[in-house]
Amino acid sequence: MQCYINTHCTILFYPQTHGTRCFHPTRLSVTPPQQEQRISHDVDEKSKLITSSSNPFVKHCLKLRNNSSYRRSHGSVLVVGTTPIREIYRFQESSQNKNVTMDCLILPDKAEIPNGLDESADSIVHVSSTVMRKISGLQSTDSIDAIALMKIPASFSNLDDDQKNCQKWFPSAHRILVLDGIQDPGNLGTLLRSAVAFRWDGVFLLPGCCDPFNEKALRASRGASFQLPIVSGSWNHLESLKEESQMKLLAGHPQHEGLIKPVFSLSQSFCDSILDTPLCLVLGSEGSGLSEKSLQACELVSIAMTGEYESLNVSVAGGIFLYMLQPKNK
Known part of the structure; x- marks a missing residue:
């Protein structure tokens, strides 16, 4: 059975009979012929x-x-x-x-x-x-x-391998939030909500992220999934966007020993220095952190903490990053 909805009714197609039934709010004839009598008893x-x-x-x-x-x-x-x-x-x-x-x-x-x-x-x-x-x-x-x-809004795009026309993905690409394997729908929804609150231009979902229209993600986002462009794609798509829009890739990462590359501190002076630079901010999952590809491709930035915790919840850290790096004159 397949169900389609237009302005007048919900159309349900039954492949076994090749027939259709039309659901109206005031007429509940939505069943195959052999089931109509039974369902009629369920309707007041x-x-x-x-x-x-x-x-x-x-x-x-x-x-x-x-x-x-x-x-x-x-x-x-x-x-x-x-x-x-x-x-x-x-x-x-x-x-x-x-x-x-x-x-x-x-x-x-x-x-x-x-x-x-x-x-x-x-x-x-x-x-x-x-x-x-x-x-x-x-x-x-x-x-x-x-x-x-x-x-599902037209502002959502699920990209195929051949789709590399970056200009159609985001009307503006000055500040793009990139989520790398964020599987928790509550965290993803909260990050979408923060991205809208701090006027970011859109969100790019790398493989491994949960569906932004998952029920828990929708609940956490309070409708933000419908309020900004969301693109689901691969690293190849993201690299095309970076090259097309001349974007800097930053990734949130806690400061600790053993890192091969330097980690910048998310200070006001650092944020001011890249205020006019188009950028993608990459955030990884709490469990596994940034992927190897993100670690290699991005400049790393950390949030200075005086406490002894190694890291913050990704939605909390993301809110701080999104606030500090938000566009100022939008």
Whole structure:
């Protein structure tokens, strides 16, 4: 079964029968012919809401939440909670950047459309509290009054080996955050949020990073995944970007003995000296740190610490780097 959503309905294609069914908020004919009678008992026809977790639309939402390849193939993602949904649309209104589309707004039974979202969704679906918990993945949905099914923004690019037209990746490439094997979605989402807060131009994801539209990454980013260009590619792509934009490669790395190359300190004078220089800041994972390629290709920079800890959490260190190296006149 495949599911496609347009402005009027969700289209589900069943390869076994080569037939389609259309899901409307007020007409739940979303099953193959042999299943229609059974599913009709799961739907409260009076209130027109979805009450069954086995409903095909609910199953589609669960796959979007749990499966990265499914999200990519359908070009859709679930955003849980009114706050990140509002953040996304507030950014879109302020930037005049109309690259975000909400296909469907999922609300609890009898709930009103949250303020500010009444003109955003193409369709509205009401669900029972059980289904709301199932779709959100949360034990308690007391604070969850909306879930949005949104298109993955056009500002996200998943590059093939042959895609090396760097000018299309980032409208501006003065400050680019590069994440090297960041697998923890909470750290990745927090770094995306900090990159937006400190006005960086975009984020480049090297192999080994988690999906920025992972449910935990979305929760930590509070909608930042939709607010700046994100490119997923290889070191070959990054080197093309570096050469095309004449960028300096810096990498955050703790100062310790045994390093072959020097490590600069993240001081104000150091930051001022490269203020006008286009740069990529590379951050590695907490577990394994920077990859060998990053260690070889980048100038290393450390955060001076008076305490005895060897290093900081990558999202904490990243926030400091992003603040100190942020563009000043943007």
